[in-house]
Amino acid sequence: MADVILLVDRLMKSFGGLRATNDLSLEVLRGECHAIIGPNGAGKTTFISQLQGMLAPDSGTITLNGADITGEPAHRRARLGIARSFQITSLVPDFSVLDHAALAVQARLGHSFRFWKNARRDPALVAPAQEAVETVGLASRAKTLARDLSHGEARQLELAIAIAQQPKLLLLDEPMAGMGRKDGVAMTELLARLKKDYSIILIEHDMQAVFSLADRISVLVAGHIIKTGAPEVIRTDPDVRAAYLGH
Amino acid sequence: MAEPATNLSRLRENIPTLLILAALAATPMIALGLGDPFIVKVATRVVVFAIAAVALNFVVGYGGLVSLCHAGFFGIGGYVVGILAWHDFNAEPLWFLPGTSDLAIALPAAILVSAIIATIVGAISLRTSGPYFLMITLAFNQMFYYGAIALQKYGGDDGLQIMSTITLGPLDVSNRYRFFYLALAVLAITLLLVGRFVDSRFGMVLRAASKNETRVIAVGVDPWLYRLAAFVISAVLTAVAGALLAAGQQFISPVDMGWDRSGDLVVMAVLGGVGVVWGPAIGAAAFVVLELVLSSWTTHWQFVFGLLIVLIVVSLRGGLADLGRTIFSRGSEEATHG
Numbered sequence: 235m236a237d238v239i240l241l242v243d244r245l246m247k248s249f250g251g252l253r254a255t256n257d258l259s260l261e262v263l264r265g266e267c268h269a270i271i272g273p274n275g276a277g278k279t280t281f282i283s284q285l286q287g288m289l290a291p292d293s294g295t296i297t298l299n300g301a302d303i304t305g306e307p308a309h310r311r312a313r314l315g316i317a318r319s320f321q322i323t324s325l326v327p328d329f330s331v332l333d334h335a336a337l338a339v340q341a342r343l344g345h346s347f348r349f350w351k352n353a354r355r356d357p358a359l360v361a362p363a364q365e366a367v368e369t370v371g372l373a374s375r376a377k378t379l380a381r382d383l384s385h386g387e388a389r390q391l392e393l394a395i396a397i398a399q400q401p402k403l404l405l406l407d408e409p410m411a412g413m414g415r416k417d418g419v420a421m422t423e424l425l426a427r428l429k430k431d432y433s434i435i436l437i438e439h440d441m442q443a444v445f446s447l448a449d450r451i452s453v454l455v456a457g458h459i460i461k462t463g464a465p466e467v468i469r470t471d472p473d474v475r476a477a478y479l480g481h
Numbered sequence: 482m483a484e485p486a487t488n489l490s491r492l493r494e495n496i497p498t499l500l501i502l503a504a505l506a507a508t509p510m511i512a513l514g515l516g517d518p519f520i521v522k523v524a525t526r527v528v529v530f531a532i533a534a535v536a537l538n539f540v541v542g543y544g545g546l547v548s549l550c551h552a553g554f555f556g557i558g559g560y561v562v563g564i565l566a567w568h569d570f571n572a573e574p575l576w577f578l579p580g581t582s583d584l585a586i587a588l589p590a591a592i593l594v595s596a597i598i599a600t601i602v603g604a605i606s607l608r609t610s611g612p613y614f615l616m617i618t619l620a621f622n623q624m625f626y627y628g629a630i631a632l633q634k635y636g637g638d639d640g641l642q643i644m645s646t647i648t649l650g651p652l653d654v655s656n657r658y659r660f661f662y663l664a665l666a667v668l669a670i671t672l673l674l675v676g677r678f679v680d681s682r683f684g685m686v687l688r689a690a691s692k693n694e695t696r697v698i699a700v701g702v703d704p705w706l707y708r709l710a711a712f713v714i715s716a717v718l719t720a721v722a723g724a725l726l727a728a729g730q731q732f733i734s735p736v737d738m739g740w741d742r743s744g745d746l747v748v749m750a751v752l753g754g755v756g757v758v759w760g761p762a763i764g765a766a767a768f769v770v771l772e773l774v775l776s777s778w779t780t781h782w783q784f785v786f787g788l789l790i791v792l793i794v795v796s797l798r799g800g801l802a803d804l805g806r807t808i809f810s811r812g813s814e815e816a817t818h819g
Contacts, residue, residue, distance in 0.1 A: 286699065312701030324699070326692045334696075337689055341701040346682040347710070353682045399700055 239264040239403055239433045240285070245294035247277075247284060247457075254280040255291065256457035262403070267429040269436045269444045271468075272454035273477070278437045279321055281454065282407050285435070286318045287311040299402065312341070315402030319392035321411055321437075325380040331391055332376040335363035338398035366398035370424060386417035393424070404434045410443060422446065445469065453477065497802075498672050498759045505665055509658050521657050523773060527766045528664040529726045532671050534749040534761035536718030541747065542755030543679050544711045545691025546610075549743040550602060550618040551719045553625035554595050556738025558720030559727035560629060561591040563641040570645040582645040584654065584663075588724055595720030596713055603712035607705060622740045629735040640734025647728045654728070664725050668762070671718055676758045678714070687711050719746075752790055754802025763801045 240262040247255035254277040262268045270278055283289040285296060287308035295304045303311055325334060336359040340346055343358070353359055367376050370390040375383065383391060389409055396404055409425065410418045422443045428434070429447060438444050444451065445465045452462040455477045461468060468474055505528060512520035533555055540546045565587045568580025581587055606617045635641045646655050654660045678684050690697045690704035697704050727733035736742075745768065753764020771789065775782035797803040 288695070288698075307698075307703070309698045309701050309703040312699060318699055320695075320699075324693060324696045326689045326696060328692065329689060333685070333689075337685055337697070338700040340682050340685065341697075346686045346702065346707065348682040349678050349684075350681055352677075352680045353685045354680065356682075359682075395696075395700065 237264045238262070239299060240435070241295075241297040242285075243295045243297070245281070245284060245296070246292045247280060247289065248292055253457050255284065255294075258294070258454075258457060258459055260452060260459055260462070262433060262435060263450075264433055266449040267425075267434040267436055267447050269438065269448035269451045270454050270459075271438070271441070271444055271451060276454045277457040278454055279407055280457075282318065282405050282435070282437060285405055286316060312399065312401075315400075316405060317396035317399040317401035317403070318405040319389075319396045319407060319409055321407040323385075323388040323392055325383075325388060325391060327381040328379055330377050330379055331367055331372050331383070331387075331394070332360065332363050334380065334391055335366045335394050335398040336360060338366070338395045339363050342399055363398055366394045369397055369428075370394040371420070386413055386421075389413060389417075389421065390424070393428075397428070402433065404428070404432045406434060406436045406438075408437055408439060410438060410440050418443065497757070498676070501759055501762050502665065502669055502672075505668070506662075509661055518657060521661050523769065525657070525661045525664055525729050526726075527769045528661070528668050529722050529729065530746070530749060530769055531762040531765040532664075532668050532722035532725070533719045534746055534753065534765040535668075535671050535675055535758065536715045536722065537746045538750040538755050538758070538761045539675050539678065539715045539718075540708075540711050541750055542760075543684060543691065544687050544708055546607075546708065546712065547615055547747060548606075548618045548712070548715070549615055549740060549747070550606075550622035550625070551716065551746050552738045552740065552742035553622040554599060554716040554719040555723035555726070555742070555746075556625060556629055556733065556735070557595050557598060558591040558723030558725075559733035559737060560632070560635070560641065561594050561720075562587045562647075562724045562727045563643055563733045564632075564635055565590060566643045566645045566647065567635060567641060570643075582643075582647050584647060584649045584724070584728060587728075588721060591720050591724040592717050595717050599713045599716030600709070603709045603716070607708050607712065619740055619743070622738070622743050626735055626738050626740065629738060636734070638735055640732055640736070641727075643727065643731040643733075647731070655731075660729050664729065667721060667725060671721075672759060672762065674718070678711075679758060683707060683710070748790060752793060752800055754797075754800025756799050757802045760800050760802035767801060 238261050242258060242260040245255050245258040258281060272278055280289065284291050287306060295302055298314060298316065303314060336353065339359050339362045340353065364376065367373055370393045372387060372390050372394060375387060380388065380391065393409060410421050413421060418440060425447055436447060448465055450462060451465055451468040452459045453468060453474050460477060461471055461474050505524060508524040509521050512518055533551065537548065537551045540548055565580050566582045568575045569582045602621050606614055609617055630638045646653060648654060649663060654663050686697060686702055686704065686707045690707065694704055726737065749764040749768045750761040752767055753762060754760030771786060775785050779785065793801065
C-alpha cells in the first residue's frame with residue numbers, strides 16, 4: 235500500500251439526472267504514468283476536476299499519500315502536491331511565459347503577502363521559473379506574453395506551470411488537444427522525459443501517445459472504470475474493444 | 482554588466498511619475514508669478530483627487546474590482562478629521578477622547594477608522610463579483626452617504642465647517658502653499674507605495690486573479706484574502722485623500738461622498754489609464770481642470786465634458802497614459818527587444 239500515491243474510492247457525481255461519475259474507484263501508484271481513456275462524454279474531465287478540487291463529488295473519497303483530501307478546496311490540494319494542466323488552456327493573457335511559472339513558484343513558496351520587493355527581479359522566483367520554462371522547451375519565448383503564444387506553445391506553458399509547482403501528482407488533461415502532428419510528437423517526447431520524475435494521470439485521445447507513455451491504462455465508460463491494466467492487456471481486451479477502441 | 486542597464490530601465494519607468502510630481506511642484510511658483518493664488522487651490526484639489534484615483538486604481542486596474550464605494554471612504558476620512566477638529570474647537574471630548582486639529586493624530590485616526598470599515602465592507606462585498614460587486618459597493622456608499630447626513634450634530638446635510646487651525650505636529654499647515662506641499666508629499670508616497678505593491682508578489686497574485694481566477698487557484702492560492710487586503714489598502718489611501726480634502730478646504734460635506742463622486746473617481750482612473758500606476762493621477766488632473774474650465778464657460782458643461790471623455794477613452798484605449806507612454810517608452814521598447 236505504501237506505493238499508492240492516489241486512491242479514489244467509489245466516487246459519485248451527478249449533474250441533474252446525468253451520472254457523470256458513477257462508482258469510480260482507482261489506484262495510482264507512485265511514479266507511474268496512469269492513462270485514462272474513454273469515449274467522448276465518458277466523464278474524464280469531470281473526474282479530473284474532482285481530483286483537482288474544482289468540483290465536489292456527491293460521495294466517495296479521494297486519498298492522496300494516505301490523507302483524505304475529499305473535503306480540501308482546490309488551492310489547498312495544489313499546495314499538497316496536485317498540479318493540473320487544463321484541457322482548454324487557462325492562462326493570464328498579459329502575463330509572460332516566465333510570469334506564469336514564477337506565479338506557480340511563489341505559490342509553492344508560501345504566502346504572497348510580500349508587498350515591497352519586485353517579484354520579476356526576485357531570483358528566488360525567477361531561477362526556478364526559468365528552469366521549468368526550459369524543461370518544456372519554451373526558453374526562447376520566456377518574455378513573450380501568453381496572448382501572443384501559438385496554440386502549441388500555450389500547451390507547453392500549461393505544463394511548465396504544473397512543473398513549477400513541483401507537484402507530487404500531475405493531472406494532464408489532454409496535453410495534446412488541438413496540436414498538429416509535429417507538435418504532438420514533441421509533446422510526447424517531453425512527457426516521456428517528465429514521467430521519469432512525476433506520478434502522472436494522463437487523459438489523452440491520441441492513442442499512439444497513450445500506448446507509448448502509459449505504464450497502466452484505465453478505461454472509463456459512462457463515469458465508471460471498466461478495466462485497468464497494462465497497455466498490451468488493454469489493447470487486446472474484448473470488453474474494451476467493444477466499448478471504445480472498436481467503434 | 483546587466484546592473485547599469487536595469488537601473489537605467491528602472492529610471493525610465495519612473496520618468497512619468499517624476500514628471501507629474503515635478504509639474505505639480507512647480508504650480509505654486511506659477512501661482513506666485515501670476516499673482517493668482519487660486520491656481521494653488523486648484524492644484525491642491527488635483528493632488529487630493531489624484532491620491533484617491535491612484536488608490537482606487539489599485540483595485541480597479543490591478544484587481545479587476547470596480548468599487549463604487551470609494552467616495553464613501555473618501556468622506557469617512559474627511560469626517561474623521563472634521564469631527565476631531567469640531568471637538569477640539571468646542572473643547573468637548575468625543576466620548577472619553579479629546580478632539581484634535583493635529584493631522585499627526587487625525588490622519589492615523591482616519592487610517593484606522595477606514596481600515597476597520599473597509600475590512601467589513603470588503604469581506605461582505607468580495608463574496609460577489611462583477612456587476613454584483615458593483616451594486617453592493619454602491620449600496621454601501623449610499624449607507625455612508627445617508628450616515629453622514631444623519632450626523633445632525635456635525636452639520637447634517639449642510640456639511641461640517643472646520644473652525645480650528647489645522648496643524649501637522651508643531652507645523653501650521655493652514656497656509657495654502659504649505660498645505661499644497663503636504664498633499665503633494667502624500668501623493669508621492671501613494672505613487673511609491675502602489676508602484677511597489679503592483680510589482681510585488683502580492684501584486685502578481687492580485688493581477689493574475691483579476692484575469693484568470695481559476696489559474697491562480699490551480700497553482701495553490703486562494704485570491705480572496707489578497708483581494709480583501711488590496712481593497713483595504715485602497716480604501717485607506719482614499720480616506721487619507723478625503724482627510725486632506727477636509728483639512729485643506731476646512732470643510733467636508735455629504736456631497737463629497739455621494740455615489741456620483743464614486744463614479745467620478747472611476748472616470749478619473751479610466752480617463753488617465755488603469756494600466757499604469759500614475760495614469761489616474763493624470764486623469765484626476767484632466768478631470769478637475771476640465772470641470773473647472775468647462776463649467777465657467779457654459780452651464781451645459783457636463784454635456785461637453787461627457788463628450789470629451791468618450792472621445793478620449795475611445796481614441797486612446799489605455800487612457801491619457803497612452804499619450805505619455807508613446808512619448809516616454811519608445812526608446813525602452815527598442816532597448817528590450819534589441
